[in-house]
Amino acid sequence: VSEHRKMSTASNNVWKEMFLEETLCDAVIRVRDAEFKVHRFVLCNPSAFFRDLFLSEQSSGQQVYSFPDLSRNIMELILEYAYTSSVVVTEDNVVELLAAADRFAVPGILQACCDFLQQTLCPKNCIKTWKLADHYKILDLKEVAYFYILQHFEEVVEFCADFQQLPVEELVELIGKDELNVRKETFVFEAILRWVKFAPEDRRGYMGTLFTHVRLLLIPIDYLVETMCKDNLVRNNLQCVNMVISAMKVLHGSSLEMSLTSTRLPSHVLLAIGGFEDNYPSDKIDMYNVRKDCWKTVYKNPAPFPEFSGCVYLKGNIYCVGGCHADHYLSSVIRFNLATQTWKEVGTMHKARCYVSVVVLNDQIYAMGGCNKYDTFKTAERFNPDTNQWTLIAPMHEHRADAGSATLHGKVYICGGFLMDDALSSCECYNPNTNQWTLITHMETARTAAGVIAYKDQLYVLGGYDGRRHVSEVVTYDPLTKCWCMLDPMIHPRSNFGTVLLEDQVYVVGGFTDDNDQLCAKVERYDGNTKTWQVVRDLDSPRGAVNCCVVERIPHNDLHTGWLCFYFTCNSFCSGTDMLSDYLSD
Incomplete structure (x- = not known):
């Protein structure tokens, strides 16, 4: 060759x-x-x-x-x-x-x-790309651009000038999709107003047609009364007025109208994988639907997941890295394909690692530190899914296990952890371009089993165990100033919990809490814009050492039957409607 x-x-x-x-x-x-x-x-x-x-x-x-x-x-x-x-x-x-x-x-x-x-592709150009692909009959690109518009609809409406130029037929198609990704249904109504008001003389006649695709029963009644009913475009359209009246009747106890109540499918969902449940290793994967604020078990593994393993999501697959089964420490890595719901063992690490820290950077998986029965490691390695090979990279400066890790600005950060019986305050940063680790400013408080995540150009370290107690404190590290700052603490102290970023908010899930390492079912989220913590729906049962991943929704034509159950359940759980049955019977 x-x-x-x-x-x-x-x-x-x-x-x-x-x-x-x-x-x-x-x-x-x-x-x-x-x-x-x-x-x-x-x-x-x-x-x-x-x-x-x-x-x-x-x-x-x-x-x-x-x-x-x-x-x-x-x-x-x-x-x-x-x-x-x-x-x-x-x-x-x-x-x-x-x-x-x-x-x-x-x-x-x-x-x-x-x-x-x-x-x-970005919010500013995605409609232009969609139109371009349609003009030249490039079906793959057209589908990717269309799916991008649905997933980033709020940003498209806000920043894309081409949104105002959409023909009514294309706008109707977009806002009618279950896959339309909006945090609040009120945004769909406001997007319609923005489009109509761009050329009101020509477009106000479409108000009724567009309004039928607003799922009114997902909108708070005070918004219906105080905002929607007072809008002139609604008040001057009899069809819109009648729909608002019907929605208010439903909200006061009448029968449900499915077109008004069906929730939008979220563009991403949160998965809680394995961990400890009833003090035994769990065999479950639970899914959280941010639109309905509820959890559902979507998969049960034939055997419990490895204890204290690391889990990451990459290109349609969940990778379970290392961990242990009782006293058997694992170097194995298993990959779960979400489309087919099948497991496959992939390349094994150079070392068996329990309490391992894992992240994804540049489509490769990094596994760092961890321990076995006798030693705590400072070695680290990198997995390339294309070659199915692990490669050792430069070792860290310190031996550490149960450390928190995340990626920020093209680098890998690892914080805290434990060595022997001591919690660590040290933190390090890895540059893949130079294959070098650099010690950064220590945290003021040593902690192990903390959650670490990159958010708003800073590194967040949440909770953990300081050697005496489970903590709720949250600190952030700014790579520019090299300083740590204290933020408002979490509502519940915890360690060994899941930490993810979903729809620009930080979620913390489960963990251990209290003096007796009691398992925790509490879930809360942090909004960096309002700088507040909010309690959301608990897990169905307390879970400690749970791994969490955020998974992007897969387009329809990439789905296999096994994933259909997984996918449609996302929209149907917490309601009385079996969408999968309806779909398969069509």
């Missing part, structure tokens, strides 16, 4: 030199503001358009082919790709280059443009 690549590269270099020197050229490409002498043979390779064109005119001499509507820059990029098999796609050229790649049937450039558009 390498020899073939060398020959191919050498051949490309020769043709490129001949092109630059205009040697043995047999055709001329003329565009709006330039002309290029080219080799027909070279252009035939990447482009079916030029191949058909040249084969239809097999005359001798230099033939001239004119494309007066094409710019010099775009033709240079097409020729660059023909002669070198590479092309530079930028924000400034991608639209015009995509059009040219489609016109001249150059799949390599087309794919490069699609990759660029997908990698640069």
Whole structure:
């Protein structure tokens, strides 16, 4: 393979030199503001358009082919790709280059443009990308962009100028989707108002059509009365008025109207995996639905999950790393595929690690520290899912187990933990570019079994055990100032709990609490904007040493039957409606 690549590269270099020197050229490409002498043979390779064109005119001499509507820059990029098999796609050229790649049937450039558009998707450009993909019939890109719009609908409405230009049919389709990701249903109503008020004379007639897709029974009654009923667009539309009246009747005890009560599917869900339950290792995966504020057991493993393992989510899979079963310490790693609900053992670590710290950075899994029956480790290793291999990286400065870890600004941070019987206050930072660990400012309080998470450009360390008691204190580390600051404490002290970031709020789940290491079912969340803690629905039963992951929802066409149960349960639990049965019977 390498020899073939060398020959191919050498051949490309020769043709490129001949092109630059205009040697043995047999055709001329003329565009709006330039002309290029080219080799027909070279252009035939990447482009079916030029191949058909040249084969239809097999005359001798230099033939001239004119494309007066094409710019010099775009033709240079097409020729660059023909002669070198590479092309530079930028924000400034991608639209015009995509059009040219489609016109001249150059799949390599087309794919490069699609990759660029997908990698640069953001709330400001996602509608434009969706429209572009639809125009050129690029179905995969169209689906990715559409799913992005649904997942980031609030940001799209806020920051995307193209939202105001959507045809009513496309807006109706978007707001009618269960997958539309909004924290509050009131936002859907406000998005409709924003769209209508952009061109009120032309659009107020669509108010009733759009309003039918607002799930009114998910809206607080005081908002219906104080805001919705007083809006002129609602008051002047009889259909809207009647729907609001119907919703108020339902809220006062009448029968439910399913179109008004069906919740939106969250874009991400929280999974609580394993841990200890009734003082025994748990075999459960529970799911939390942020829209309904409730938990449901969605999977039971044939055997209990490893104790004090680390769990991370990566590309549709949950990886369970290390841990122990009683006195048997594990180097094994098992991967749970959410789409098929199947387990598979993948590459084993170099060391068996219990109380291991794990994170994901750049699509690779890091396992750090931990212990076995006799030793506590400072070694660390990295797993590449593509090669199924673990590689040892530079060791940490300190031996530590049961430490909290997170990634921030492309680096791995690890905080606290224990060594022998002592809790640690030291913290370290790993730079994957230099393969070096750096000690950072120590925490004021030593703690093990703390939750650590990156949030709002800072490192949050929550709770833990200081050697005497379970603590509720929360501190943050700013990498710029290298200082720690105290925040408002959690409502409940705890250690060995799950910590995740979901919809821009920090969730802490379960853990150990009180003097007797009592298991905890309490769940609370922290809002960094209001700087307040709020209690949410408890776990169904107390769980300690529970691992938590946030899992993104998978598009419909990527789902297998096993995951359908997992997926539709997300919308149906805590209600009397069996959505999966309804779906399968359609």
